[in-house]
Amino acid sequence: xxxxxxxxxxxxxxxxxxxxxxxxxxxxxxxxxxxxxxxxxxxxxxxxxxxxxxxxxxxxxxxxxxxxxxxxxxxxxxxxxxxxxxxxxxxxxxxxxxxxxxxxxxxxxxxxxxxxxxxxxxxxxxxxxxxxxxxxxxxxxxxxxxxxxxxxxxxxxxxxxxxxxxxxxxxxxxxxxxxxxxxxxxxxxxxxxxxxxxxxxxxxxxxxxxxxxxxxxxxxxxxxxxxxxxxxxxxxxxxxxxxxxxxxxxxxxxxxxxxxxxxxxxxxxxxxxxxxxxxxxxxxxxxxxxxxxxxxxxxxx
Numbered sequence: 001x002x003x004x005x006x007x008x009x010x011x012x013x014x015x016x017x018x019x020x021x022x023x024x025x026x027x028x029x030x031x032x033x034x035x036x037x038x039x040x041x042x043x044x045x046x047x048x049x050x051x052x053x054x055x056x057x058x059x060x061x062x063x064x065x066x067x068x069x070x071x072x073x074x075x076x077x078x079x080x081x082x083x084x085x086x087x088x089x090x091x092x093x094x095x096x097x098x099x100x101x102x103x104x105x106x107x108x109x110x111x112x113x114x115x116x117x118x119x120x121x122x123x124x125x126x127x128x129x130x131x132x133x134x135x136x137x138x139x140x141x142x143x144x145x146x147x148x149x150x151x152x153x154x155x156x157x158x159x160x161x162x163x164x165x166x167x168x169x170x171x172x173x174x175x176x177x178x179x180x181x182x183x184x185x186x187x188x189x190x191x192x193x194x195x196x197x198x199x200x201x202x203x204x205x206x207x208x209x210x211x212x213x214x215x216x217x218x219x220x221x222x223x224x225x226x227x228x229x230x231x232x233x234x235x236x237x238x239x240x241x242x243x244x245x246x247x248x249x250x251x252x253x254x255x256x257x258x259x260x261x262x263x264x265x266x267x268x269x270x271x272x273x274x275x276x277x278x279x280x281x282x283x284x285x286x287x288x289x290x291x292x293x294x295x296x297x298x299x300x301x
Contacts, residue, residue: 145284154240156273157240158270159238160270162183185236196259204240207232207236
């Protein structure tokens with residue numbers, strides 16, 4: 001009986017034990033070859049350059065030293081130039097001071113000449129008034145026009161800003177801020193005061209020594225009050241020549257006097273009025289004399 005051919009026995013190949021880190025081959029490869037060829041070449045070139053040149057620390061020290069030397073050189077040159085220019089600047093400063101002194105002295109001389117000429121003009125005007133009108137009428141015209149100095153009884157009226165307006169600004173109410181404008185005396189207030197005194201019978205008026213005439217104007221420039229373009233500062237002292245007691249009573253009972261009283265009650269503006277036996281008011285600095293001529297109109301035919 002023929003049997004089936006038998007298969008040769010298969011030999012089993014013994015299995016090799018696996019490495020413990022076989023599952024970490026990728027991580028091992030990254031750790032062993034962390035730098036690729038390009039990084040490696042760059043590192044090699046940097047190392048070769050470091051070995052052939054100066055150490056990095058020495059190069060930094062040399063650069064810092066060069067910068068310090070350059071800065072010292074700039075400072076030295078600047079100091080030398082300043083030392084050379086100092087005498088020139090001092091000389092120019094002295095020349096400027098001398099020029100200011102000369103111009104100031106010349107201006108003072110001119111002011112003196114102007115005052116002298118004004119006095120001469122006023123004297124000639126008074127003389128012309130006497131010759132033209134004569135007697136008491138010429139004197140009255142001179143008083144009313146402000147061309148002559150006057151003295152006599154009258155009232156003294158002092159008007160000042162509210163007390164709160166004098167705080168701050170080194171005591172100068174014109175340099176303060178944050179205070180309501182209603183607490184300050186304005187040009188319109190002084191206009192009403194002066195008009196009220198004229199209406200109450202004043203014959204001559206001055207404000208802070210500035211004589212008022214028929215052509216005088218009271219205006220404002222910012223916070224300052226101007227009388228004939230001359231700035232005044234508070235307190236404002238108004239002198240009015242006239243019948244003292246009657247002038248004071250009439251003014252206080254007039255609409256302008258009541259207006260001033262309302263300013264005092266509502267906004268704290270300070271006022272004070274008193275009668276005086278003898279007030280002296282200076283003449284106006286300059287009075288322009290104008291002569292009116294009658295105009296005759298011819299009838300039409």
